[in-house]
Amino acid sequence: MTVTAELLERNRTHADHHPGRASSLVPSLQTVLVTCCDHRVDPAHVLGLRLDEAVVIRNEGGRITPDVLRTLTTLATVALVEKLDLDIEIVVMHHTDCGTSRLARPEHAALAAQIFGVSENELDTKHLTDPVAAVTSDLRLLRSTPLIPTDMRLTGLVYDVETGAVDRVEEK
Numbered sequence: 375m376t377v378t379a380e381l382l383e384r385n386r387t388h389a390d391h392h393p394g395r396a397s398s399l400v401p402s403l404q405t406v407l408v409t410c411c412d413h414r415v416d417p418a419h420v421l422g423l424r425l426d427e428a429v430v431i432r433n434e435g436g437r438i439t440p441d442v443l444r445t446l447t448t449l450a451t452v453a454l455v456e457k458l459d460l461d462i463e464i465v466v467m468h469h470t471d472c473g474t475s476r477l478a479r480p481e482h483a484a485l486a487a488q489i490f491g492v493s494e495n496e497l498d499t500k501h502l503t504d505p506v507a508a509v510t511s512d513l514r515l516l517r518s519t520p521l522i523p524t525d526m527r528l529t530g531l532v533y534d535v536e537t538g539a540v541d542r543v544e545e546k
């Protein structure tokens with residue numbers, strides 16, 4: 375069986391249990407989770423996240439990049455258009471042994487700089503090899519963004535791919 379055939383078979387099981395109507399545009403946990411696209415870090419498993427509970431944005435590293443800020447702007451615009459009643463918390467979850475730590479090598483500086491929309495000289499501030507410092511840096515970036523209301527809850531997490539445990543990172 376091909377991978378696609380296997381996935382479509384799993385979907386039939388999903389569809390069999392679907393209530394047959396779309397739920398609200400508002401995620402039930404009022405949460406937007408930004409995390410890494412790494413296959414070991416799927417929040418449905420790591421955090422037990424269920425369907426409809428959170429908007430999940432995944433990219434390389436789960437980093438706050440210009441692309442993620444644009445996505446947040448889009449979500450905020452949709453919420454405005456739909457007059458959604460929101461009380462959103464943004465959760466940023468990075469992890470140990472992230473593939474993006476390999477971009478810390480000088481030969482990949484141009485790619486890393488492009489991802490973050492910074493100059494190669496500024497890459498040190500992105501802490502590619504230190505997930506705790508990277509989460510702290512990303513929370514600070516979010517907090518400084520006019521898009522984010524000053525009273526919005528921001529939470530930082532780091533997932534350990536060796537133990538399966540998640541630790542909280544305080545906002546500084």
Ligand SMILES: [Zn+2]
Binds near residue numbers: 410412471474
């Ligand atoms: Zn990663």
